[in-house]
Amino acid sequence: MTERLTLRRPDDWHLHLRDGAMLAAVLPESARHFGRAIIMPNLVPPVVTAADARGYRDRIRAHLPEGSGFTPLMTLYLTEDTDPDDVAAAAADGLVSAVKLYPAGATTNSASGVRDFDRVRPVLERMAEIGLPLCVHGEVTDPAVDIFDREAVFIDRVLDPVRRATAGLRVVMEHVTTADGVAYVRDGGADIGATITTHHLVINRNHLLVGGIRPHYYCLPVAKRESHRLALLEAATAGAGRFFLGTDSAPHPDTAKESACGCAGCFTATNTLSVLAEVFERADALDRLEAFASLNGPAFYGLPPNEDRITLERGAPVDYPRSISAGDETVTVFDPGFPLHWRVAA
Numbered sequence: 619m620t621e622r623l624t625l626r627r628p629d630d631w632h633l634h635l636r637d638g639a640m641l642a643a644v645l646p647e648s649a650r651h652f653g654r655a656i657i658m659p660n661l662v663p664p665v666v667t668a669a670d671a672r673g674y675r676d677r678i679r680a681h682l683p684e685g686s687g688f689t690p691l692m693t694l695y696l697t698e699d700t701d702p703d704d705v706a707a708a709a710a711d712g713l714v715s716a717v718k719l720y721p722a723g724a725t726t727n728s729a730s731g732v733r734d735f736d737r738v739r740p741v742l743e744r745m746a747e748i749g750l751p752l753c754v755h756g757e758v759t760d761p762a763v764d765i766f767d768r769e770a771v772f773i774d775r776v777l778d779p780v781r782r783a784t785a786g787l788r789v790v791m792e793h794v795t796t797a798d799g800v801a802y803v804r805d806g807g808a809d810i811g812a813t814i815t816t817h818h819l820v821i822n823r824n825h826l827l828v829g830g831i832r833p834h835y836y837c838l839p840v841a842k843r844e845s846h847r848l849a850l851l852e853a854a855t856a857g858a859g860r861f862f863l864g865t866d867s868a869p870h871p872d873t874a875k876e877s878a879c880g881c882a883g884c885f886t887a888t889n890t891l892s893v894l895a896e897v898f899e900r901a902d903a904l905d906r907l908e909a910f911a912s913l914n915g916p917a918f919y920g921l922p923p924n925e926d927r928i929t930l931e932r933g934a935p936v937d938y939p940r941s942i943s944a945g946d947e948t949v950t951v952f953d954p955g956f957p958l959h960w961r962v963a964a
């Protein structure tokens with residue numbers, strides 16, 4: 619059995635860092651192990667303009683631990699008023715790496731998102747011209763569509779029509795959760811990729827609902843049935859391009875999660891690499907962890923992989939905190955429900 623595993627330093631292609639005291643609390647958890655991360659723009663108010671992104675990047679940099687080499691890759695939140703020139707200038711400056719599409723009302727802090735896709739066509743066309751990826755939260759918001767079907771329906775009703783209407787648009791289907799999504803991306807050609815989260819490789823909807831409702835397993839898109847988890851696992855561990863790690867680590871105060879109307883998001887930054895190593899080991903695919911966590915993402919984004927390496931070591935079960943503090947609040951760390959034997963060597 620492998621006892622040590624060295625890989626290029628991983629990146630996180632979908633991360634929520636929030637702002638203020640929460641940013642200060644969670645940033646070190648990601649900066650400790652990851653080289654770069656795509657930073658989600660769903661703050662309140664959202665990161666809409668290049669000026670917003672510059673300000674947010676400054677606040678992130680100001681909170682980075684001394685000597686950290688972590689690079690935040692910024693994104694803009696697409697609204698119906700987004701100016702194509704502002705996006706193009708931000709991309710040309712190297713300030714932003716992607717634009718994020720939230721269908722209005724689909725998830726946490728998505729109220730300013732898109733309702734009428736015709737209104738964002740000029741931005742999407744400019745992005746296709748300059749090769750700037752569109753990161754998509756792929757769920758319809760139609761109240762008539764069952765929550766477990768919202769990703770699959772989004773592909774047919776929104777994603778595929780938008781891609782056909784905008785030739786050359788590069789799209790990342792974020793936090794894919796279904797076999798339908800995996801198949802769409804796998805068969806979709808070089809212009810489409812997908813991020814897969816840590817938690818969706820571990821939990822299915824039974825973990826969320828059987829024996830009591832588990833608010834810390836509630837996220838969007840919601841975990842689906844086991845056959846879908848297996849499709850994600852297969853895509854992540856196959857080593858093929860265009861599927862890569864985006865943890866979607868999404869911290870919320872425990873008071874907001876453990877509520878009669880608990881909010882969506884799993885906080886996985888703290889133990890993600892230990893969880894992934896365990897998952898890949900159980901799938902007999904440790905040799906493909908580097909492709910998933912460190913190689914496929916940069917390849918899709920047209921960036922070089924990180925030059926430096928991290929080493930994972932196998933041993934006695936790893937101790938990690940059950941929660942971290944953020945100002946006056948606590949944030950529960952994702953519990954995979956099994957012991958973790960892999961730690962990142964210092």
Ligand SMILES: NC(=O)N[C@@H](CC(=O)O)C(=O)O
Binds near residue numbers: 755
């Ligand atoms: N994934 C989630 O359940 N929540 C994310 C939003 C998102 O990525 O959809 C959040 O910002 O909390």
Ligand SMILES: [Zn+2]
Binds near residue numbers: 725755792793838839
């Ligand atoms: Zn999302």
Ligand SMILES: [Zn+2]
Binds near residue numbers: 632
């Ligand atoms: Zn997210």
